[in-house]
Amino acid sequence: MARLELSNLHAEVAEGDEKILExxxxxxxxxxxxxxxxxxxxxxxxxxxxxxxxxAYEVTEGxxxxxxxxxxxxxxxxxxxxxxxxxxxxxxxxxxxxxxxFLGFQYPAEIEGVTMTNFLRTALNAKIExxxxxxxxxxxxxxxxxxxxxxxxxxEGPADEGEVGVAEFQQIxxxxxxxxxxxxxFAQRYLNAGFxxxxxxxxxxxxxxxxxxxxxxxxxxxxxxxxxxLQDVSNGINALRDEQGTGILQITHYQRILDYVEPDxxxxxxxxxxxxxxxxxxxxxxxxxxxxxxxxxxxGTA
Amino acid sequence: xxxxxxxxxxxxEEQVRxxxxxxxxxxxxLETRLEALEALEELDMPDVIKTPGREWTNLHELDFESLxxxxxxxxxxxxxxxxxxxxxxxxxAVQEHEELLQEHFGSIVDTQENxxxxxxxxxxxxxxxxxxxxxxxxxxxxxxTEQNSRSLFNYTLVVTEExxxxxxxxxxxxxxxxxxxxxSGVVEVAAGENSYVQYGSLQNLSEExxxxxxxxxxxxxxxxxxxxxxxxxxxxxKTEVSTTLSGDSSETQIVGAFYGHNDQHFDxxxxxxxxxxxxxxxxxxxxxxxxxxRSVYEGVQDVGADAWDTSSYQRENTLMLSDESExxxxxxxxxxxxxxxxxxxxxxxxxxxxxxxxMTSRGVDPRSARNMLVEGFFVPVLEExxxxxxxxxxxxxxGARLRQRD
Numbered sequence: 267m268a269r270l271e272l273s274n275l276h277a278e279v280a281e282g283d284e285k286i287l288e289x290x291x292x293x294x295x296x297x298x299x300x301x302x303x304x305x306x307x308x309x310x311x312x313x314x315x316x317x318x319x320x321x322a323y324e325v326t327e328g329x330x331x332x333x334x335x336x337x338x339x340x341x342x343x344x345x346x347x348x349x350x351x352x353x354x355x356x357x358x359x360x361x362x363x364x365x366x367x368f369l370g371f372q373y374p375a376e377i378e379g380v381t382m383t384n385f386l387r388t389a390l391n392a393k394i395e396x397x398x399x400x401x402x403x404x405x406x407x408x409x410x411x412x413x414x415x416x417x418x419x420x421x422e423g424p425a426d427e428g429e430v431g432v433a434e435f436q437q438i439x440x441x442x443x444x445x446x447x448x449x450x451x452f453a454q455r456y457l458n459a460g461f462x463x464x465x466x467x468x469x470x471x472x473x474x475x476x477x478x479x480x481x482x483x484x485x486x487x488x489x490x491x492x493x494x495x496l497q498d499v500s501n502g503i504n505a506l507r508d509e510q511g512t513g514i515l516q517i518t519h520y521q522r523i524l525d526y527v528e529p530d531x532x533x534x535x536x537x538x539x540x541x542x543x544x545x546x547x548x549x550x551x552x553x554x555x556x557x558x559x560x561x562x563x564x565x566g567t568a
Numbered sequence: 569x570x571x572x573x574x575x576x577x578x579x580x581e582e583q584v585r586x587x588x589x590x591x592x593x594x595x596x597x598l599e600t601r602l603e604a605l606e607a608l609e610e611l612d613m614p615d616v617i618k619t620p621g622r623e624w625t626n627l628h629e630l631d632f633e634s635l636x637x638x639x640x641x642x643x644x645x646x647x648x649x650x651x652x653x654x655x656x657x658x659x660x661a662v663q664e665h666e667e668l669l670q671e672h673f674g675s676i677v678d679t680q681e682n683x684x685x686x687x688x689x690x691x692x693x694x695x696x697x698x699x700x701x702x703x704x705x706x707x708x709x710x711x712x713t714e715q716n717s718r719s720l721f722n723y724t725l726v727v728t729e730e731x732x733x734x735x736x737x738x739x740x741x742x743x744x745x746x747x748x749x750x751x752s753g754v755v756e757v758a759a760g761e762n763s764y765v766q767y768g769s770l771q772n773l774s775e776e777x778x779x780x781x782x783x784x785x786x787x788x789x790x791x792x793x794x795x796x797x798x799x800x801x802x803x804x805x806k807t808e809v810s811t812t813l814s815g816d817s818s819e820t821q822i823v824g825a826f827y828g829h830n831d832q833h834f835d836x837x838x839x840x841x842x843x844x845x846x847x848x849x850x851x852x853x854x855x856x857x858x859x860x861x862r863s864v865y866e867g868v869q870d871v872g873a874d875a876w877d878t879s880s881y882q883r884e885n886t887l888m889l890s891d892e893s894e895x896x897x898x899x900x901x902x903x904x905x906x907x908x909x910x911x912x913x914x915x916x917x918x919x920x921x922x923x924x925x926x927m928t929s930r931g932v933d934p935r936s937a938r939n940m941l942v943e944g945f946f947v948p949v950l951e952e953x954x955x956x957x958x959x960x961x962x963x964x965x966x967g968a969r970l971r972q973r974d
Binding site for chain 1: 920922923925930931933934936937941946947948
């Protein structure tokens with residue numbers, strides 16, 4: 267079980283003092299799907315980037331906490347009840363990823379010369395390694411000494427035991443690609459380079475499926491998709507929730523994807539704050555009536 | 569006293585006579601050397617890139633007086649090739665192929681083009697001659713030079729006859745290091761009709777060394793000359809790789825890769841002269857500068873008036889890994905024939921912050937992410953290299969240098 271908590275989150279652009287987030291409160295748990303909606307410029311993407319640790323934004327107030335329960339740590343690790351919460355703002359982007367935060371990008375970078383296979387295997391192994399380090403710190407020094415004892419034991423196996431090897435990874439990748447109905451040629455292509463908009467989005471979902479995050483923040487993953495691709499991407503997102511218990515924060519402009527990925531909660535963002543929250547019916551109302559009524563409702567002005 | 573001896577207090581006609589005599593060279597060659605020595609006084613350094621207020625490569629500051637030690641050249645050399653082709657040391661070539669030398673030596677690179685070519689002509693004491701007879705396919709010619717002396721002057725001649733082919737892999741490295749060393753290399757390639765020459769070079773000299781290299785080829789009808797130019801070593805490299813497409817339907821490709829760190833300085837030229845019909849050229853260079861390293865690249869595509877139906881492409885990209893490193897790129901297109909398809913582009917930039925964030929947000933630590941991006945940056949150039957050995961070596965050297973970084 268994992269829980270992501272944003273409380274009173276304020277952020278501005280790091281270079282300059284343009285305020286973008288002005289007190290965001292939000293809670294996403296494993297297995298839940300939250301839709302975050304709102305007009306352009308309301309702060310949705312910034313919220314996503316701040317959660318993941320984008321260096322262009324500076325958090326001026328508030329907290330981003332990630333709470334993990336036992337099953338999130340793996341069998342070998344026991345962590346005291348009071349040490350299961352991480353303040354993400356103290357951590358680097360790769361450390362946040364290791365704890366199970368995934369950001370699906372609206373415009374994924376195109377990385378020349380780095381194959382999908384190579385990148386994803388590196389990311390997966392980096393996650394495993396980084397988690398060990400993060401959890402060891404929490405475990406305290408006694409445990410570390412015990413580990414050192416094991417390291418010299420001939421029963422322990424190679425130092426990089428636990429790493430996902432090339433062959434093993436190929437199998438994982440192939441399996442996940444089949445599930446998402448992706449062409450296997452993608453595996454040897456360079457990361458997003460020359461991918462169509464739809465292929466990029468599908469690739470984002472594939473990466474989430476492989477990295478198995480606790481919480482996935484998907485930033486307008488539905489934009490620019492034809493109906494077939496939208497269904498594939500939606501199936502992938504539902505599988506994340508159903509099979510891995512991932513908690514999903516789905517950022518979108520439109521009701522369209524919510525027909526396929528049914529949200530448990532819908533939030534409307536206006537001017538850097540969550541202005542209104544509700545169930546799936548809220549999204550339908552937004553589709554019909556736009557955002558102005560929310561503004562009127564909350565602020566008393568249009 | 570001749571004019572030459574006035575230029576350099578420690579360079580004398582007697583030394584040149586001794587070098588030539590030790591190699592048992594014919595008189596015409598000795599004369600060529602002596603004329604080059606004498607010309608030194610009149611000659612200037614090779615041209616370098618100038619941007620307003622700045623001459624990027626200052627060759628005048630080099631103290632050739634102390635760098636050049638002509639009678640104490642020492643090296644460790646491998647010259648290997650298949651039986652069907654002649655791969656000869658300079659001394660053997662002088663004995664076995666005098667006519668070939670007389671025809672080609674100095675025919676492509678003017679021995680008195682500038683101070684450094686003349687110095688090289690007067691003083692070279694080692695070299696390789698590769699002669700590929702008609703119809704022979706000569707794979708895997710390897711020339712490895714390990715410099716063990718203060719200065720080393722090297723000369724290479726490649727001659728391919730009609731419908732032959734050759735793949736040459738040249739490596740330059742430093743064996744015994746001195747405080748400062750000077751390596752000079754002149755390469756001439758005469759590609760006969762319908763022949764194919766691939767000349768790959770990997771320069772990994774000591775980072776205390778200075779390097780001056782000029783590699784030039786002339787391609788006859790239907791001939792192809794492909795160059796691969798890898799530069800990793802030296803504190804200063806001034807190099808030019810160029811092809812003259814003198815025969816109809818001749819082709820050339822110049823692929824370059826460099827990686828400068830610490831205070832290394834690379835001055836790299838890639839040039840093609842379209843001088844016949846239906847000729848094709850593709851110039852691709854990618855490099856990295858780190859720390860306080862500098863690179864300056866000049867690329868020239870010159871399409872002559874008679875070069876009908878020309879295709880000519882040039883791309884150069886430099887990635888700066890530090891704020892203090894510098895790079896300048898100057899691609900030039902000179903077109904004197906309207907029936908030409910040509911393009912050129914050059915970029916100088918840093919690692920993209922969004923690319924880096926994308927990778928770190930997926931769990932890859934910043935250092936590994938950056939290394940993957942740099943290795944990926946070189947891939948389009950590495951993909952152009954057909955010689956597996958050269959590509960693997962280059963990849964390995966780039967990787968090793970990246971891992972050295974903090």
